[in-house]
Amino acid sequence: MSVFKPVACDCPACGSAIRIDACDSVNGVRRPDLRQEILDDRFQRCRCSACRSEFRVQPAFTYLDVERGQWLLVRPAGDLADWQGFEAQARTIHAEAFGADADPAAQAIGARLAVRVTFGWPAVREKLLCAAHGVDDVLLELLKLALLRQLGDLPLSDAVELRLVGADTRALHLAWLQAADGALAEQLDVPRDLLDELAAERADWQALDAELAAAAYVDLQRFLVEPA
C-alpha cells in the first residue's frame, strides 16, 4: 500500500498556510509510477495553491519493494545528525512488520529485504538506482571511500554529498550534490570496472566493509558526520 496524508504547511515562497499531500509510505511494486517519480527526481514536488510557486517537500516515508528486496526508512536531510537513532528506528519498524512476532508469510518476505535508512532526496534516489542497475550499495560506498582517498581535496561536507545519479553498462555517474535540495555541485563518471576491481580487493577494506555490511545506514556519511 502507498499512503498519502493531508498535512498543513507554510508555502516556502509566499508563507501562505496551505495543505499538501505528504507521502507516508510507498510500495514500489504496486505503485511503479511513484518509484519512477523518485528516480526522475519529481516525487513530492508540490505547487502552492496561493502563489503557484513549486517546492519540494522533504521526504519522510517508508519504502517497500519486495521484488528488488528493499525496505527503506526515508528521512529528511535535516535528520542526518541523528543517523544512529534513525538506524535503530529502521530496525524496530522493520522488525514489527516482518520480525518474529509477524505472521510466517510476512517473516518470509522480511528475510529477503535489505533494511536501509536514508536522509534527503539524493540518498533515497541513489538506493533505488543501485537496485535498478545491479549495484551493491555496500560496494558503492567503499568505492566512494576509495575515490576520496585517491582524489584528495573534495567538496564534501555534511551538506554536500557524493551520490550515484545514474549508470549505464560502462560507467557509474556520480555527483556532488547539496543534500537538502539535490543541486549539482560537480559531476564525476567512473568506469564500472572499478567496482569489479574493488570487489576483488574487498579483503583490504575488511573493517569498513564489515561495518557497512552490518549497518542499516549504508552511507559513507556515517564515517564523516558526528552523531548528535
Ligand SMILES: [Zn+2]
Ligand atoms: Zn505560495
